[in-house]
Amino acid sequence: MVEDLCLQSSASRRSLLDKELMTCQSEIEQTYSVLRTYYERVSDPKQELNIKTLQFRLTGIKDLRTTLNNLAEHRVLDDIELFEIKHLAMLIAEVEKQMSLIGIPCQMPDLKEAVALLDPDGLHIATFYIYDSYSEELKRLRREREKEPQNEELFVLMQQEEERIRLTLSKQLQPFSQRILTAYNALIEIDINLAKALQMKQMQLSVPTVGESTSYTDMWQPEVKAVLKEKRMDYQTNSIRFDNNTTLIIGSNMGGKTVVLQTVALCQLLTQFGFGIPAREAQVAIKDEVLMAMADGQSIQSGLSSFAAEMLSINKIIQSARTQKRVLALIDEPARTTNPIEGTALVNGLLDVIADTKQSVIVVTHYNINATACRCYRVKGLENGKMNYTLEVTTANAVPHEALNIARELGIDTEWLKKTETYL
Template sequence: MVMKFRSVLDIACGIRYIYSQLDICSSLSRAILLDSEMSTKIHDIEKAYDNINEVLPLLNKPTFASAINLIKIKLSELKDIRSSVIRLKEGAILDDIELFEIKSLAIINNDISSLLSQFNTESFKIYDTTHVLNLLDPDGNRITSFYIYDSYSPELTKLRRDYKQSNYQDQDIPFEISKYEEKIREQLSSSLREHYLLIDNTMLSLALADILIAKCLQIKSLDLVVPKVSLNEKTEYRGLFNPEIESILKNEKREYQKTDISFSSQKPLLITGSNMGGKTVTLKTLALAQLLFQYGFGIPSEEAHITPVNEIYLSCGDDQDYRASLSSFAADMKRVDKMIKSLKRGRFILSLTDEPARTTNPVEGSALAESLITVLSKYRSMNVLTTHYNISNPYCTRLRVKGFENGKMNYSLVEDTGTEAPHEALLIAESLDIDSEWIELAQKELNKRN
């Protein structure tokens, strides 16, 4: 299953926020990014981050930073002329607008090539379009306009001079001029057709340069990190955070508590904790980090070692589907079933499942959660689940949210060897100023049961 970047933007993990914060200069570059496919091969992922690692230190040099500002101005003029390139390839005679667009592309490319030539970097692949530019700019003026220049044809030059001398009254001459001009367009199109692949590659390389610069600048502005590719099927984060939520909290003058977490393909990881303990945010942020990793972005963490996977499954929240007549429970079960089917086809996946079977009764819900862990443990995969059920399954490693301390929630994850989920609902309700009579009666009911 090929996952294009545009298809993951609606996953509720914060990736659309990251995309919105990406300072891409041209609409072509955005289109190229949106159509990019998720990388699953280690070589491709490492290559993407090698390019970022080469460019990032250069941004600290004033001369390079200044050059980047000029390059971004040039990239803002980049147009999507893929349809014109297709027409050229298929044998069409290009009109003056299309020839102008190709000339503009060549000028932008040459200007950016000149700006980058002073820096020793292989991250930007820049093609030599001098020949294309010479075809469309025979007088060497290097201005972004196009005209069937007199220098293309002595006969055309003479006709234009004669027409001018007639004070533009001889109506036979314009027809002759138009024939010569169309012949020159045909000749130019024929000559350019030999270079259609160069033109197409130039357009793509400039878009990729735009995307690379934007990703590097975003790493600096959002305090992201370049990850390491994990080769032992163990994913580890130190100081993991969700930039969108961090931004919201910052506006409210509150601080985001970062998370340390690790898990592997050896056993599913089970996170327990009460509601409002940040378990769902952790799963969504793990999904965000994995997606960013496999699309070559910076990672919201202080340090990250990440395992590439074939597919990513995030199951969070109330997905009741009225159009499909599915209840919350049914939607939850169908989504998890889809993930299991992928596992059984031999796909190496990351599954992030928030409180499986949480919307049914606790007896059957806990049985479904226990058995899901058993199923997942049988297959090579990366799995993180959360629950507030009491789970005794031995086929998983366990972390729990540290919990309520001194009147506030501590979202740190600590190792857990117990099988009971924390009992903190009443404490949290009390901290929210929920009706005291209700809370007191609930506490008495708990005391009776115990």
């Protein structure tokens, strides 16, 4: 989702990637209330041109962390850094103007005085050099050098005078450093919010509410949906709800259970980074940690078999679940690679252990287990030879036996299937 964001500057991307998961309800709600304003504006067809102009302005954002740090640290800035600050200050004024046209409140610190320092002739163009008007002495030296271009001594004097002016300018600009930094960060936030809002519009995402429990209505996995759309196929959305307890998902192979787990994880993270959510409606309970144990855990590098790797990652989940942290754990077919008797026992044991922790855990399994303590979802599965991916709440303990039906749909060797049936 971050990759798909239409950010106008690489500085914004870096800033976004540096952000941490928000775990405070009011912070998340504040973020979404800002995003909602942006979303309203980008959805307004009358604002289209204004938004385009704003986007164009935002392409001017440059990574100024080093420069701003030098300014704050009382260093003497060179011509390039002075140029960057002038460029930024003028950009801020332009963006502020554009934002007020669009009607999004944006209070930028006043940088007029800083701009005036770097634009002594009042030219209002974003270029910079040590202008003649900074000092009579400089003006005189430059005029003399015009007559004697080969005079090295004159050039040295000129350079000394320029350096003196840089020192003065840097001193005069220093008190503005905090204001400039604030404005710079505000610019980056505008870029990020605008990109998020445009993504919401384009992908038809929604704003979640924060609550005690989590529920998604008609959620979808954006990547899978995009692939299906390319093949001109429809995506079947899912709805799921869970509290601080264990949820079990059972159902036939190819029923999209893994995709459900991935989507739940994605939505949780998107909420806590303040993005639009791929669901028609969403309520999300805040977590401190999102943990996953998925099928691709095998690690040849560390010399672990797929079973060992899986056991260790589930073990980590159990340990985290026992702490004070609020945890969302998603476990895809635990113990699937070992023999079914021990596997079933391992999963039953896992469910018992997790139940005591009162954390949100979703487990996908094919084993026959005692699920009375869990909320249990079942994928509807094959209906007239067509997969129905809908999740339905079930009280039945028995795991559906649809493996053979599905294998038949896949056109698997009939003799193999016939022989298999004799063993059932």
